[in-house]
Amino acid sequence: xxxxxxxxxxxxxxxxxxxxxxxxxxxxxxxxxxxxxxxxxxxxxxxxxxxxxxxxxxxxxxxxxxxxxxxxxxxxxxxxxxxxxxxxxxxxxxxxxxxxxxxxxxxxxxxxxxxxxxxxxxxxxxxxxxxxxxxxxxxxxxxxxxxxxxxxxxxxxxxxxxxxxxxxxxxxxxxxxxxxxxxxxxxxxxxxxxxxxxxxxxxxxxxxxxxxxxxxxxxxxxxxxxxxxxxxxxxxxxxxxxxxxxxxxxxxxxxxxxxxxxxxxxxxxxxxxxxxxxxxxxx
Amino acid sequence: xxxxxxxxxxxxxxxxxxxxxxxxxxxxxxxxxxxxxxxxxxxxxxxxxxxxxxxxxxxxxxxxxxxxxxxxxxxxxxxxxxxxxxxxxxxxxxxxxxxxxxxxxxxxxxxxxxxxxxxxxxxxxxxxxxxxxxxxxxxxxxxxxxxxxxxxxxxxxxxxxxxxxxxxxxxxxxxxxxxxxxxxxxxxxxxxxxxxxxxxxxxxxxxxxxxxxxxxxxxxxxxxxxxxxxxxxxxxxxxxxxxxxxxxxxxxxxxxxxxxxxxxxxxxxxxxxxxxxxxxxxxxxxxxxxxxxxxxxxxxxxxxxxxxxxxxxxxx
Numbered sequence: 001x002x003x004x005x006x007x008x009x010x011x012x013x014x015x016x017x018x019x020x021x022x023x024x025x026x027x028x029x030x031x032x033x034x035x036x037x038x039x040x041x042x043x044x045x046x047x048x049x050x051x052x053x054x055x056x057x058x059x060x061x062x063x064x065x066x067x068x069x070x071x072x073x074x075x076x077x078x079x080x081x082x083x084x085x086x087x088x089x090x091x092x093x094x095x096x097x098x099x100x101x102x103x104x105x106x107x108x109x110x111x112x113x114x115x116x117x118x119x120x121x122x123x124x125x126x127x128x129x130x131x132x133x134x135x136x137x138x139x140x141x142x143x144x145x146x147x148x149x150x151x152x153x154x155x156x157x158x159x160x161x162x163x164x165x166x167x168x169x170x171x172x173x174x175x176x177x178x179x180x181x182x183x184x185x186x187x188x189x190x191x192x193x194x195x196x197x198x199x200x201x202x203x204x205x206x207x208x209x210x211x212x213x214x215x216x217x218x219x220x221x222x223x224x225x226x227x228x229x230x231x232x233x234x235x236x237x238x239x240x241x242x243x244x245x246x247x248x249x250x251x252x253x254x255x256x257x258x259x260x261x262x263x264x265x266x267x268x269x270x271x272x273x274x275x276x277x278x279x280x281x282x283x
Numbered sequence: 284x285x286x287x288x289x290x291x292x293x294x295x296x297x298x299x300x301x302x303x304x305x306x307x308x309x310x311x312x313x314x315x316x317x318x319x320x321x322x323x324x325x326x327x328x329x330x331x332x333x334x335x336x337x338x339x340x341x342x343x344x345x346x347x348x349x350x351x352x353x354x355x356x357x358x359x360x361x362x363x364x365x366x367x368x369x370x371x372x373x374x375x376x377x378x379x380x381x382x383x384x385x386x387x388x389x390x391x392x393x394x395x396x397x398x399x400x401x402x403x404x405x406x407x408x409x410x411x412x413x414x415x416x417x418x419x420x421x422x423x424x425x426x427x428x429x430x431x432x433x434x435x436x437x438x439x440x441x442x443x444x445x446x447x448x449x450x451x452x453x454x455x456x457x458x459x460x461x462x463x464x465x466x467x468x469x470x471x472x473x474x475x476x477x478x479x480x481x482x483x484x485x486x487x488x489x490x491x492x493x494x495x496x497x498x499x500x501x502x503x504x505x506x507x508x509x510x511x512x513x514x515x516x517x518x519x520x521x522x523x524x525x526x527x528x529x530x531x532x533x534x535x536x537x538x539x540x541x542x543x544x545x546x547x548x549x550x551x552x553x554x555x556x557x558x559x560x561x562x563x564x565x566x567x568x569x570x571x572x573x574x575x576x577x578x579x580x581x582x583x584x585x586x587x588x589x590x591x592x593x594x595x596x597x598x599x
Contacts, residue, residue: 008496012498014498015498016389016497020385022381022385023382026402026472027401030401033405033412037416084315087312107591108320111584114523115320115580116553117528118553118557118579119579122326122572123322123323146319150316179305179306180301203407204407207410207412213561214560237409241411244415252419256415259415266408
């Protein structure tokens with residue numbers, strides 16, 4: 001029927017078009033999602049979003065309390081994640097080597113990294129919300145901290161491993177102790193990489209909803225965000241979740257605005273992180 | 284002279300103290316990770332124990348989930364979790380391979396990098412945004428353009444009628460799997476791409492030199508080269524799909540029954556927890572939900588362990 005070469009050429013064409021089609025689907029999905037986000041969310045974007053608290057249906061309002069709550073909880077979570085994550089990552093890279101305990105910690109960090117975020121929320125509920133009698137901003141921060149830490153650990157270890165061994169030897173040859181070499185030379189050489197880890201961690205937790213539902217709960221009683229961490233706290237993803245599930249048109253539109261804001265924020269942080277990481281790898 | 288010596292001795296002594304403190308700080312931070320994970324497991328076991336103890340094996344086999352009569356069987360959510368995860372994997376796997384191959388082999392250099400980044404950014408969009416998009420944009424479209432025509436043209440008593448039976452509102456197991464597939468696709472294709480890039484240039488060039496078509500180079504040289512690593516990536520994608528919460532909660536319909544058709548509503552372990560936990564009033568209800576969390580943890584943990592095992596044997 002067909003010659004062997006014609007058959008091979010045909011199968012190749014089919015394969016190449018199938019691969020192109022797959023890429024088209026993936027990029028198309030991204031485009032479609034952003035199209036919907038802008039279509040539904042952009043028109044609602046105005047100054048009030050950033051200056052007013054969440055409204056009851058039918059009233060004017062914005063997302064200020066959610067934005068503030070998200071910033072506070074993410075910031076607290078990130079402080080913990082960066083401190084613990086960099087120290088733990090340093091231990092894995094500089095001290096653990098191929099030791100048995102090091103490998104166990106590395107594996108457990110991977111488990112934490114890919115554990116469903118809702119389970120982290122359950123854990124914080126059991127150890128913080130239930131015993132201390134209530135949902136709180138601090139519990140939300142703890143859940144977010146636990147989600148960001150493994151990412152910082154992973155990036156820190158990778159970035160420190162990228163630093164050449166000669167750099168460490170040079171430091172030790174000058175008479176510096178191991179810890180001094182790590183703090184003064186290796187950390188400094190890897191600082192952009194460490195920053196990337198922080199940014200990636202931040203990008204992950206800023207959109208997290210599930211672990212906040214039963215730790216921070218959400219709050220519509222005006223601003224406690226900046227003053228009282230022991231009370232339920234509002235967060236942008238929580239407001240989106242709550243408003244998307246209502247039947248009120250105006251609240252739903254507000255949810256779309258929130259979704260647009262949060263997606264853009266995550267995208268910008270992600271792109272910044274990648275950009276910085278690329279610079280770090282090149283230098 | 285002696286004064287100088289003592290001064291430097293002191294500094295050395297202080298140096299070693301600082302050294303020990305710094306080292307133990309790093310060590311404690313690493314150990315904190317172990318404690319955290321241990322805490323997660325222990326708290327899930329303790330919290331879920333009352334439910335597991337009361338309902339025993341029927342917790343895994345019964346589909347009766349009734350907060351009023353306090354009877355909880357998680358067979359519906361468990362099967363829903365497994366079905367949606369595997370369906371999404373079946374949809375996402377060929378697409379992810381296609382995207383990775385396209386970016387590595389066929390795409391012009393200039394647009395390969397931006398395209399790769401665009402696909403990876405898809406992975407960063409928060410789950411809840413996928414959920415909203417699925418519920419408000421995709422589900423109505425799917426209901427009007429796929430479910431309605433199908434339900435009108437199929438005989439409801441025939442085989443295909445049963446497979447595609449369901450309320451035509453676009454909120455069902457299949458749509459949830461589709462959205463899940465879109466969510467795990469960028470992640471899988473990014474790692475596939477790294478794997479394919481790890482194939483030595485000489486091997487590929489040798490194959491091309493023998494006169495292979497790109498199709499043959501990819502399927503008989505490159506993919507076999509990274510096979511084990513690919514299985515690992517598939518498992519990681521599966522792990523993600525299993526634990527995904529908000530997006531699924533929005534579009535799976537949240538019924539605790541065993542899903543009877545592709546277009547039936549269902550629930551997953553994660554969506555059940557997300558929906559009911561904040562409103563659970565009785566001890567047993569809370570405990571049953573935490574037990575769901577424990578089951579979910581065990582499933583994702585075993586998937587991840589297998590993935591790590593396979594990936595660690597593949598150098599890339």
